[in-house]
Amino acid sequence: MIAKKSAPSWKQWVFPCLVGVILLAYPWVLGTVYTNIFIYFAIFSVFAASLNMLVSYLGVLSFGHALFYGGGAYATALFLDHIEGLGLFTVILIGGAAGAALGLIVSPLLNRVKATAFALLTLALGQLAYMACLKLRFITYGEDGVGGFPIPDLTLPGIASINMMTAENFYYLAVVVLSLCLLLMWFLTKTPFGSIMIGIRDNPDRVDFLGFNLPMTKAIVFVISGFFAGIAGAVYALFQNLVTPDGAFHIMTSFTPIMMLFVGGIGTFAGPIVGSGVMTIIEELATRYTTQIALFNGILLVLVVMYFRTGFVGLYLLIREKLFQKESS
């Protein structure tokens, strides 16, 4: 039999409550600048976590994840630009739906290739979106991007209408929406579908011969990953109130979450979140002394790839193991 976990005690609530209190107090303690930095971190955590579903759970590397993120950002911005009276959550879901739809559209193509070819195909699709965005001026306004669209208030029917233009209010919205996304993605890895995904990563042929439909399963993963990347893009669009080809579809938008994944640790759920945190902090510290942030990011990535390939999460696990061994001996 499986060893049953001990009954829930107050101890397991300490950590979540602590995190909750910190998140609540954060904007009031640290001020607007750091609140905005935190929102960036939260957006990229979800974006990187959606990429992580492909990398750590399905075992394929996407170099063009900006396709879904940018798709979500543009969908949200364009809907707000053209249609009046859309609700806040509606436009966020529109962003997610756009990402999911793009995932569905590209899945027949992505299902035909593996490994390196997969990475290159995603790169090509991402770049295609970037170019299309620049050229289709009548829809996307080209390089100028879509900006100045109205940001809807958060209306709770009969209770209140909350203005989303202040950093603090938007912070709470972003934290709630993005935490929910992370929670859903985490839950997904614990479902039977999550087991099948991990099986595909480790041994696709066997999964095929266990009676699972590989192309269909992968397509669903692309759709889900696209959905969450789209949500991240939608929150980004609302936060910036401006979506440009460079911000949404640029190749660096695809590479940033990959770097975050490597830095945080591939193969774990927490990896992209930790990576996003570490890179945000480093960027913030570096900007105080230099404008060459890429230099610091680059050095960090080289160090991670050369010396601790399991990333910060792997490093943490290693240290914990070492300490634990000392205690027990």
Next chain:
Amino acid sequence: MTDILETKALSHDFSGLQVLENINFAVKQGERHAIIGPNGAGKTTFFNLVTGVYVPSSGKILFKSVDITKAKPYRLNRMGLGRSFQITSIFLKQTPFQNIRLAVLSKNKIRFNLFRRVDRMDEINEQTHEILREINLEQEAHLETSTLSYGKQRSLDFGMALATEPDLLMFDEPTAGMSRDESQTAVELIRKLTENKTMIIVEHDMDVVFSLADRVTVLHHGEILATGTPREIKENAGVKKAYLGETEV
């Protein structure tokens, strides 16, 4: 008894190299059938054709009277054809429990469930433990699979093939690379697992074949040389010359 698997004029070549020629082969319901033959006789190619890894150059394959010549592996599995792999094909980074559970999920047709935690599906977990008991891996259920001995990994491989409850089980050289002891344990396990089931085993180890099979088919240079009971095959002059003579059984 009816034929569960049938091939009609099955031929296959790899870019001009004829590997199998005009194979007419049948396995009856409830039979343990062995396919033997010297290296390069086309055994593994035959196995791969039936299990949907390759599509044959010509000919037909019928499973339960349905044409499966071009069917994809996952379809074959859903129709009731299970297989083990020659090179142990398991999920090494996961535990035996997780390995078997994946097969059990498939058997229960849980393929796209995104709404429940798999740890809390008691029925699934109970079935998984049942299979683990059958293949004697209860003790190791929650260790990482890569740390298990080769023999145990093979047992796990059989367990996964078995867990989807196939109507026809196919084994591709199940004892390859095993020590004498391991091999004996594996044979016993296969015998136990395939009790009252239909099985095809591709093998070159004569002891294994003659102790497990009801009927034997000998492949030689891509053609069927003989089919019969183990005793008939042992006494067949052509077979002796082509195959048994070389290994001095």
